[in-house]
Amino acid sequence: DQQVKQNSPSLSVQEGRISILNCDYTNSMFDYFLWYKKYPAEGPTFLISISSIKDKNEDGRFTVFLNKSAKHLSLHIVPSQPGDSAVYFCAASLSNFGNEKLTFGTGTRLTIIP
Amino acid sequence: DAMVIQNPRYQVTQFGKPVTLSCSQTLNHNVMYWYQQKSSQAPKLLFHYYDKDFNNEADTPDNFQSRRPNTSFCFLDIRSPGLGDAAMYLCATSRVTTSVDEQFFGPGTRLTVL
Numbered sequence: 001d002q003q004v005k006q007n008s009p010s011l012s013v014q015e016g017r018i019s020i021l022n023c024d025y026t027n028s029m030f031d032y033f034l035w036y037k038k039y040p041a042e043g044p045t046f047l048i049s050i051s052s053i054k055d056k057n058e059d060g061r062f063t064v065f066l067n068k069s070a071k072h073l074s075l076h077i078v079p080s081q082p083g084d085s086a087v088y089f090c091a092a093s094l095s096n097f098g099n100e101k102l103t104f105g106t107g108t109r110l111t112i113i114p
Numbered sequence: 115d116a117m118v119i120q121n122p123r124y125q126v127t128q129f130g131k132p133v134t135l136s137c138s139q140t141l142n143h144n145v146m147y148w149y150q151q152k153s154s155q156a157p158k159l160l161f162h163y164y165d166k167d168f169n170n171e172a173d174t175p176d177n178f179q180s181r182r183p184n185t186s187f188c189f190l191d192i193r194s195p196g197l198g199d200a201a202m203y204l205c206a207t208s209r210v211t212t213s214v215d216e217q218f219f220g221p222g223t224r225l226t227v228l
Contacts, residue, residue: 002156004156009154034214034216041221043206043219043221044157044204044219095214102159102214102217103156104157105156106154107156
């Protein structure tokens with residue numbers, strides 16, 4: 001039972017355009033969400049997070065949007081750069097349990113076309 | 115640079131032959147995690163240590179064991195590897211578990227079972 005779903009295994013975007021990566025979750029108890037980025041031959045690295053008390057969090061070129069009613073979050077990267085080519089994992093948790101209940105999605109491979 | 119190191123990066127073993135994967139960290143974090151990630155799947159938490167306290171996920175097979183002799187090192191022992199245990203094994207660390215805190219991942223060990 002996949003509680004965090006990333007339905008697009010891959011996405012290609014032209015350099016300079018906006019990249020939008022989507023994530024859906026089924027457990028309405030999740031109240032904290034994170035995005036991790038993974039380059040080949042490296043471990044995932046933390047990118048940005050959002051608490052369920054917010055609907056938007058921005059950090060430079062990266063913005064995460066949360067729609068609790070739809071159980072959906074998205075990561076926007078604008079403008080997209082070649083160095084953004086990586087696999088992006090969405091993760092969700094129950095803040096009371098912290099990292100002990102962190103559930104990952106299957107990832108979306110983003111390719112930025114120069 | 116503070117980091118999470120995993121050795122070896124690639125491990126080949128035979129069906130049923132015990133294997134040990136190692137992880138070390140220079141971050142001095144309290145918590146260390148082991149994840150299993152099979153091809154095109156989400157990373158799945160196997161267990162974690164908070165200091166010396168071991169926490170096993172309910173669905174982690176008995177075939178998987180872990181040791182944490184000190185703060186810096188953590189080992190994953192697979193007692194009798196089966197073909198289904200071929201995967202990427204990711205080690206991660208964090209300061210705490212009781213809140214959702216950024217996890218720092220190693221590059222992973224890819225295990226092949228012949």
